[in-house]
Amino acid sequence: MIRVFSIDVNTQKRVELVNITRRINEKISEARVRDGVVVVFTRHTTSALIINEDEERLKRDILVLMDRLVPTGAGYRHDEIDNNADAHLRQNLMQPSLTVPIVNGRMALGTWQNVFLFELDGPRTREVTVVLIGE
Amino acid sequence: MIRVFSIDVNTQKRVELVNITRRINEKISEARVRDGVVVVFTRHTTSALIINEDEERLKRDILVLMDRLVPTGAGYRHDEIDNNADAHLRQNLMQPSLTVPIVNGRMALGTWQNVFLFELDGPRTREVTVVLIGE
Amino acid sequence: MIRVFSIDVNTQKRVELVNITRRINEKISEARVRDGVVVVFTRHTTSALIINEDEERLKRDILVLMDRLVPTGAGYRHDEIDNNADAHLRQNLMQPSLTVPIVNGRMALGTWQNVFLFELDGPRTREVTVVLIGE
Numbered sequence: 001m002i003r004v005f006s007i008d009v010n011t012q013k014r015v016e017l018v019n020i021t022r023r024i025n026e027k028i029s030e031a032r033v034r035d036g037v038v039v040v041f042t043r044h045t046t047s048a049l050i051i052n053e054d055e056e057r058l059k060r061d062i063l064v065l066m067d068r069l070v071p072t073g074a075g076y077r078h079d080e081i082d083n084n085a086d087a088h089l090r091q092n093l094m095q096p097s098l099t100v101p102i103v104n105g106r107m108a109l110g111t112w113q114n115v116f117l118f119e120l121d122g123p124r125t126r127e128v129t130v131v132l133i134g135e
Numbered sequence: 136m137i138r139v140f141s142i143d144v145n146t147q148k149r150v151e152l153v154n155i156t157r158r159i160n161e162k163i164s165e166a167r168v169r170d171g172v173v174v175v176f177t178r179h180t181t182s183a184l185i186i187n188e189d190e191e192r193l194k195r196d197i198l199v200l201m202d203r204l205v206p207t208g209a210g211y212r213h214d215e216i217d218n219n220a221d222a223h224l225r226q227n228l229m230q231p232s233l234t235v236p237i238v239n240g241r242m243a244l245g246t247w248q249n250v251f252l253f254e255l256d257g258p259r260t261r262e263v264t265v266v267l268i269g270e
Numbered sequence: 271m272i273r274v275f276s277i278d279v280n281t282q283k284r285v286e287l288v289n290i291t292r293r294i295n296e297k298i299s300e301a302r303v304r305d306g307v308v309v310v311f312t313r314h315t316t317s318a319l320i321i322n323e324d325e326e327r328l329k330r331d332i333l334v335l336m337d338r339l340v341p342t343g344a345g346y347r348h349d350e351i352d353n354n355a356d357a358h359l360r361q362n363l364m365q366p367s368l369t370v371p372i373v374n375g376r377m378a379l380g381t382w383q384n385v386f387l388f389e390l391d392g393p394r395t396r397e398v399t400v401v402l403i404g405e
Contacts, residue, residue, distance in 0.1 A: 136307050137305055137306050137403075137404060137405055138380075139371060139373055150345060161271065163336075173305050174369050174371060176371050176378070178378065178380030179380050179382075180382045205319045205335065205346070210334060211327075212327035212328070212331055213325060213329050213331050214327075216325065216327060220328060221330055223322055223331075223332075224335050226322070226333060227322060227332060227335075227364060228363055228364075230368075231321045231370060231383070232369045232370065264373075264378055266306070266307050268306075268307065269401060
């Protein structure tokens with residue numbers, strides 16, 4: 001059985017981590033999938049999806065890391081066209097899609113794992129596609 | 136329904152981004168999958184798959200970023216064996232596989248999203264496996 | 271057909287690459303899946319999954335790279351709570367899940383490709399979920 005859903009995520013800042021775990025699990029409940037996988041996909045080139053602990057200081061550390069590895073406005077050629085090269089580049093160090101097992105009707109996440117949309121060039125409304133494959 | 140295809144990609148340079156979006160969509164049309172997911176997988180340890188905008192200056196920025204984060208020949212031990220440690224290491228900052236939703240017979244990519252094979256140690260012929268899961 | 275398995279991986283060091291290719295292929299044999307995909311997922315926020323060559327010097331290079339990009343104890347705020355921010359941050363530069371095609375009853379890996387659990391805050395017992403989707 002395959003079901004496709006769409007989730008809109010309204011972000012509030014230029015760079016921000018938004019926990020979307022609950023919203024994905026709601027789609028799994030709605031579709032009554034018991035076992036399988038969920039594919040989560042962000043339809044944008046300036047956002048990413050990651051899994052990590054939902055802890056405030058760690059979330060700040062992730063933003064600082066991205067700032068250090070891919071500083072804003074560091075002479076990128078793409079900034080001549082659209083002032084967001086940092087966002088395009090940062091998402092390539094993470095990923096646009098995540099695949100998570102579904103067991104007993106929920107994502108089989110570990111104790112500390114949460115799924116985040118990583119907004120890298122907001123605030124915007126982001127469209128996240130959720131595909132459920134299961135039985 | 137599950138269908139497996141193989142795509143050969145001939146790269147021209149040592150480091151290069153090759154847009155393979157159209158070739159993946161052709162396999163989806165050929166298999167007449169309407170809804171599901173496509174798993175794209177590169178069968179090599181010195182190439183990667185990424186999604187980004189197909190814009191010339193941005194593509195140059197991505198190459199420059201990889202050069203800065205993982206410089207060529209920076210004293211890697213693997214270079215004693217095979218002179219391509221940079222390529223092996225760069226792919227680990229990206230990924231060997233991508234999973235993209237299929238909606239209405241095409242990858243459900245956002246407006247600016249394109250799928251690229253990232254050649255990191257070419258020129259070579261690269262084999263990309265495409266698995267379609269859908270109905 | 272969908273089958274879910276769990277693999278326990280006992281790691282021996284704080285930071286270490288453990289080749290789990292054979293153990294994943296065993297589950298594929300056990301389930302008699304011929305064609306499809308395998309989703310491999312680590313249920314932890316301080317480990318990752320990568321594909322690379324199983325070569326000793328290269329594996330050392332990967333550890334050195336992670337140490338350089340995300341140094342241990344570099345003033346992370348999360349270290350005030352739990353002394354492992356480096357591990358949380360490093361996994362976000364890689365990924366928690368990998369999807370690999372299955373062809374003829376085995377992962378369709380290239381000649382040099384091996385699947386590794388990347389332990390980033392061990393030693394521990396890590397739980398890796400393996401979902402087989404195929405026929």
